[in-house]
Amino acid sequence: MEFTEEINNPSRVHFIVSRDDLYKFQVANESFDGFIKLLLRSYTGMFSEFVPVNEETLSLKSAATRDTIYQYLVKLSSLNIIRYIPGKKTALVIFTEERLVRKALMISPDNYLHVKEKYEIRLNKMIEYADSDSHCRSVYLLDYFGEESDRCGICDVCRERNELELSKYEFDIILEDIKSILSGENPDAEELVKLIDYPEDRVIKVIRWLLDHNKIIQDKDYKLTWKS
Ligand SMILES: [Zn+2]
Numbered sequence: 754m755e756f757t758e759e760i761n762n763p764s765r766v767h768f769i770v771s772r773d774d775l776y777k778f779q780v781a782n783e784s785f786d787g788f789i790k791l792l793l794r795s796y797t798g799m800f801s802e803f804v805p806v807n808e809e810t811l812s813l814k815s816a817a818t819r820d821t822i823y824q825y826l827v828k829l830s831s832l833n834i835i836r837y838i839p840g841k842k843t844a845l846v847i848f849t850e851e852r853l854v855r856k857a858l859m860i861s862p863d864n865y866l867h868v869k870e871k872y873e874i875r876l877n878k879m880i881e882y883a884d885s886d887s888h889c890r891s892v893y894l895l896d897y898f899g900e901e902s903d904r905c906g907i908c909d910v911c912r913e914r915n916e917l918e919l920s921k922y923e924f925d926i927i928l929e930d931i932k933s934i935l936s937g938e939n940p941d942a943e944e945l946v947k948l949i950d951y952p953e954d955r956v957i958k959v960i961r962w963l964l965d966h967n968k969i970i971q972d973k974d975y976k977l978t979w980k981s
Contacts, residue, residue: 755847763805764840766792766826769833772800778834785834788825791815803838886910887966917958927951927959935969935979945977 768775779786791811796804808826812819823839830837860868882893891905904911904921914924930949934940940948946956960977963969969977 755849757845757847759842759844762841762843762845764808764826765803765836765838766796766799766806767803767836768800769836775834778832785825785829788815788822789829789834799835803836808840886913887968914962917962919955919958923951923955924959927956928963931956931959931963931969932979935977939972939976939978941975942971942977 770778775789779789791814792799792806795811795814796806798804808819808822811817811822815822817825826835826837826839829835878897882890882897885893887910889904889911890908891911892902895902904914904925906915906921911921914921917924919927927949930951931945934945934948942957942960945960946953949956960969964971968980970980971977
């Protein structure tokens with residue numbers, strides 16, 4: 754497939770009647786006579802193929818407005834005297850190979866399932882991204898593309914953590930400590946705070962945050978478990 758930048762595709766006109774039939778039409782439709790003569794004087798080859806025309810030039814030559822010229826062309830086209838393709842200024846996509854009809858396209862079941870599976874993985878990642886309230890959005894995104902990064906500090910998740918008045922490093926260090934302790938034992942909150950070499954109030958903030966975000970759970974005896 755090729756893509757071209759915006760280019761000017763001029764209008765094109767092709768007479769689809771013979772010269773004799775055109776003459777008969779001119780005689781029967783006097784109001785078109787002048788315009789058809791103008792066309793024939795201005796361009797050649799229109800009986801055999803599409804020829805680029807310029808409504809602007811025709812307008813200048815005839816003292817008619819550009820819109821009047823356009824209307825003439827549309828009318829002649831609808832009367833099956835000419836084919837008229839109005840010009841366009843657009844970008845183009847060009848198929849460089851033959852485009853197969855749909856029924857000629859075969860996707861093997863294996864391939865189909867593979868594509869579907871990959872799509873599901875991507876979709877789930879996206880849902881996770883939107884749903885997560887504990888991962889920095891930026892870290893999550895970059896991780897998806899295989900890059901490592903620090904917390905951005907400005908996404909909604911980070912901002913919520915900022916409100917804890919902990920630096921992102923403090924938060925992460927305390928969080929990692931909690932995680933590693935809880936992987937081996939199940940202390941209650943009070944015991945946990947004592948196990949961590951950080952000011953009590955900060956550790957409590959992180960524990961509270963983790964409880965709020967269901968990262969750790971408390972059983973009926975107040976013992977804490979890391980919920981993976
Ligand atoms: Zn962030």
